Amino acid sequence: MNNDIIINIQQLVKRFPIGKGEFTALKGITTSFRKGEFAGLIGPSGSGKTTLLNIIGSLDMPSEGEVTVLDVSVGSLTAKQAALLRKEKLGFIFQSYNLLQVHTVFENVEFPLLLLHYNASERKKMVMEALDWVGLTDKAQSKPSQLSGGECQRVAIARAMVKKPVLVLADEPTANLDATNSHTILRTMEKLNKELQTTFIFATHDEKVISYLHRKVFLDDGYIVKDEWVKND
């Protein structure tokens, strides 16, 4: 069972410098995630959800403790190695979509494949497949500014998923969406989780998201206060 573990966190502490002092956002987190999980970090604003997600995503470094993601220790990665990890293995979904505004939908989804040096025909095939997952094949040539919020987030999901990453990190993906759109993208992600065995970790306090999760990790004030598995089916 242990070899299924793709994220292992031991005694993680994260401190931010604030003026002359410091602020401790994570105060000793120990947990792990297995391949294929559909898990969420849940907690009030300021509880440290984004901070934890960023460290798992190697966008930020632990101050103390050990974080291992896909067999590499995040704390010891160089910027280049961290970029490689993100490029090859991780997908990100953001609250505000973070699409490249001047690029078309197709180009946005194509971006991670460009970085991975896929050739043009492979890229085209993979992008169209990803757009098919999120139901946006007909919007391939649109610009993000021409799409609704829900459509933008679906593009972001396609972009995160197109390279079939091992792990997708989604920070408040539904915060800017209405209920209908939220359910659509959640069902999409649930489907991809099942079909591709992609691990999803959310940071959220949205009840709609929480209702889809198979595992709920509750954070408060930098601590894990509860860790709950939901029985499947």
Place this chain on the structure above:
Amino acid sequence: MRIAIQLALRNLLGAGLRTWLNAIVLSFSFVAIIWMQGLMVGWDYQAKRDMQEWEIGKGQYWHALYDPYDALSLENSHAVLPNQLQLMADKHSAVPILITPATMYPNGRMLHVHLRGIPSDQTLLNIPTQVLDTVLTDALPIVIGSSMARSAGLKKGSRTMIQWRDSKGTFDAVEAEVVDLFVSNVPSIDAGQVWMELTKLQALTGLPHHATIVSLQDTEQLPNTLGDFVLKQQSDLTKEIDEMIQTKSAGQSVFYIVLLLLAMLAIFDTQILSIFRRQKEIGTYIALGYTRQQVVGLFTIEGAMYAVLAAFVALLYGIPFFIWQSKVGFTIPMETSDFGMAIAPVMYPVYSVGLIVSTTLIVFVTTTIVSYLPARRIAKMNPTDALRGKIQ
């Protein structure tokens, strides 16, 4: 690198108007620099050609004592033409010229001039010497340049008294008639110069077969000294033009720098603005697997690409403009006699491939540097701060 170029181009074209404004501003610098440099090259080329055609041929022999800046040297700086040069003169491949100081009294004024004797049948130089053979019973036929005519108040057909001293120091005088005027851009054969037939001047001064300088059709296989005469290559004689053009170019480079600076300021400003406005985008690139250094590279390429776009924009209106200019020429908005040497009132710019390539390179390199400097800040950004767009 290829991906970065592709992305940079997408970003630039996506940015639309701002991109094209920068490209257009930069293209002005491009076109102006090439145009002005071309003017300098054209000027240099034209001045040298005029000098060759009107004064020096492919080179000259000078009497060893001849000094064009010392009028007094003329008294002694002449000698009998060596045989070899005489033979060449007979075959029209050399033009001996005798120079004697004289005084002219046009319209009651007194002017110090140089009498220049030149064979009337010479064909090497553009001076209209054939008319010096005009037969006048009571006057000496002379030819002068238009600027000399203006300053002396003489016209074609005007008569004036000319006085000189012969080889024994005796004053003598003769009435001369202007049988023709010529228009030349070479001041040294025009201002203060009075042209007459060589043998007549030799007779008047009592210096048969003497010459001061000899213009040559060709200098190949000619000895460095021939009797009292010393060979001057064309490049030695036109050195002053190069020097003057260089001084002028140096003066103009201030103008280039200002032009470039303006364009660079626009690009610098755009870069700074982008880096602040596009923080989330920068964070996104990093989240998707770019290193910060790669993002710096991307932004630098974006900036450098302004030079490429500017080159294209410059092509659009620059090429027709350059072609038109090299045909019509550029009329210099100043008195050309202010320059003590050959300068045409209309200059035809010459655009060489080297000029265009070197200018493009300079603009490209400066643009790249100016784009890189602000982009370096990205390397110091914290990716998570960038993603939130919170950097101040």
